[in-house]
Amino acid sequence: MSDTTVDLGPQARIVARLAHGVRDEQLDLPTPCPDFAVRHLLGHFLGLSEGLRATARKERDTRNEATPGSALPDLAPDWRAALPKALDALVEAWQDPAAWDGMTHAGGVDLPGSVAGLVTADELVVHGWDLARATGQEYTPDEPALWAAHALLAPAADDSGGGGLFGPVVPVPAEASFVDRVVGLSGRDPGWRP
Numbered sequence: 001m002s003d004t005t006v007d008l009g010p011q012a013r014i015v016a017r018l019a020h021g022v023r024d025e026q027l028d029l030p031t032p033c034p035d036f037a038v039r040h041l042l043g044h045f046l047g048l049s050e051g052l053r054a055t056a057r058k059e060r061d062t063r064n065e066a067t068p069g070s071a072l073p074d075l076a077p078d079w080r081a082a083l084p085k086a087l088d089a090l091v092e093a094w095q096d097p098a099a100w101d102g103m104t105h106a107g108g109v110d111l112p113g114s115v116a117g118l119v120t121a122d123e124l125v126v127h128g129w130d131l132a133r134a135t136g137q138e139y140t141p142d143e144p145a146l147w148a149a150h151a152l153l154a155p156a157a158d159d160s161g162g163g164g165l166f167g168p169v170v171p172v173p174a175e176a177s178f179v180d181r182v183v184g185l186s187g188r189d190p191g192w193r194p
Contacts, residue, residue, distance in 0.1 A: 004114045004151070005100045011124045011145035012087040015045065018131045018139070019083050027075070031134040032192045033127075035072065038134050041127060042083065043073030048127075049086035052120045055106040056093035058113075094120060121148035126186045129179065134194055139179075146182060153185035 019042060027039040036044065054060075076082055093099060100113045111119075125141045126149060132139030141149075157169045167187025172180050180190035 004117065004148075005097065006094075006117060006121050006144050006148045008094050008117075008121060008124060008145060009091045010142035011121065011128065012091045014139075014142060015124055015128045015131070016084045016087050018128060018135070018137055019045065020080070021137050022131070022135050026135050029134050030194055032130045032188045036130075038131070039075040040072050041131055041134070042079055043075040045127060045131075046076065046079060046083050046086055047073050048120075048123050049083070049090040052106060052116070052123065053086070053090045053093040055104050055116050056090070056096065056099035056113075056120075058099075058102070058104045060105050090120070115152070118148050118152040121145045122152045122186070125149040126183065126188070129183055130188070133192055136194075141179060146178065150178075150182050150185070153182060157185050 022038060022042065027037065027042075029038045030036075031038055031041050033041060033044075094117060098113075100117050102113055103110055104113045104116050105111070106116050106119065125145050128141060129139055131137070153166075170184040170187060170189045172184040172190055176184070176190065183190045
């Protein structure tokens with residue numbers, strides 16, 4: 001078994017709490033994700049929860065075949081009920097140690113299960129920050145999930161000379177919080193405001 005496993009439950013509960021705090025009038029607000037309004041970010045959470053659950057189970061189907069950014073995600077009318085259930089199912093799938101072992105598939109590419117698990121943690125942490133920032137909610141990510149996101153993002157930033165895994169790294173001051181450093185590694189400006 002991989003020694004890189006992370007309990008995604010605490011971070012998924014933080015995301016569910018943030019989603020619960022979104023008011024209907026906030027659905028069209030901008031987010032730090034270019035081209036995504038809050039509704040698209042919530043739709044992305046629903047889609048990634050389903051797709052990365054399939055990735056944990058090593059299933060190949062349309063849920064984990066789409067490449068990121070291929071289309072703006074739709075927000076289902078029942079999203080308030082569906083998203084917490086999808087997050088719970090995601091967490092349950094990644095609690096299986098086999099999810100972290102061997103090879104799997106996500107976003108149109110084959111990758112080690114341990115890397116896919118870090119990608120899942122990163123998605124929950126960084127998009128959790130996106131949602132909190134866009135809707136004015138307090139955000140303190142789960143520390144193990146935050147470290148997992150850092151473990152995914154930092155090597156790519158070091159290897160590419162600042163290019164980063166998801167876009168150019170945004171430099172942050174040395175005294176910046178660890179959350180801000182991870183957000184900067186993800187290609188986002190920690191100072192972003194709507």
